[in-house]
Amino acid sequence: MNAIDYALAFEEDGKKYYNEQSLRSKRDEIRSLFLMLASDEDRHYKIIEKFKEGVYEYLPTQTFKNMPTLFNNLKNQNIDLSGSEDLLKVYDEAIKIEIKSRDFYKQSALESNNSKEREILEIISNEEDKHRIILENLMEFTRKGKEWVESAEFSHIDQLLRGE
Incomplete structure (x- = not known):
């Protein structure tokens, strides 16, 4: 299997993973997050698929602009996800997927001769890392709930996603 097919x-x-998780999710906000992540993976697929034709065109995403709103909605509804061990396992698996993806694309970029x-x-690769940041923050929100929301980390999620 060549790198593009991989x-x-x-x-x-x-x-597929994110769409499955969206169907299992009981909260609209979490379902929405998984659907956004699935959409980003589909968008990445379309970008990479075009590489086979020699077309190198980036397709933008709105996911990262929507994340602060999603987290604010969770905060404003005083949602308590603590004790959701199943969610923590899902997030942990998703984080592993994103790290593997990020590293693959970073290495592929280093090996590419086409600018x-x-x-x-x-x-x-940077988008996959931002997905990881989102999931890690969601994991912390699930673990700590209101305590996490009141921390400085929550108030800076938009900066994290911009890479600041």
Whole structure:
């Protein structure tokens, strides 16, 4: 399997995982998050698929702009997810997927001789890392609830996603 086919399989698996989790989710906000992540994986798939045709075009996402709103909605509803061990396992698995993806794209960018391809692979690697940040914050929110919301980390999630 070549790198492009590997990346396509990777993205398809991620999309499938997030869609499955969205169907299992009991909270609209969490369902929405998983659907956004699935959409991003599908978008990555479409970007990488075009590489086979020699087309190197980045397709933008709105996911990271929507995250502060999603977390604020969770905060404002005083949702208590603590004690949700099943959710923690789901988030942990998703974080592993994102780390593996991030590292794959980072390495692929280093190995690419095509500057446009390299640039897009680096962007995708950064997006996968932002997915990890979102999931880690959601994991902390699930573990700590209101205590996490009141911390400085919550108030800076938009900065984390912008890479500041």
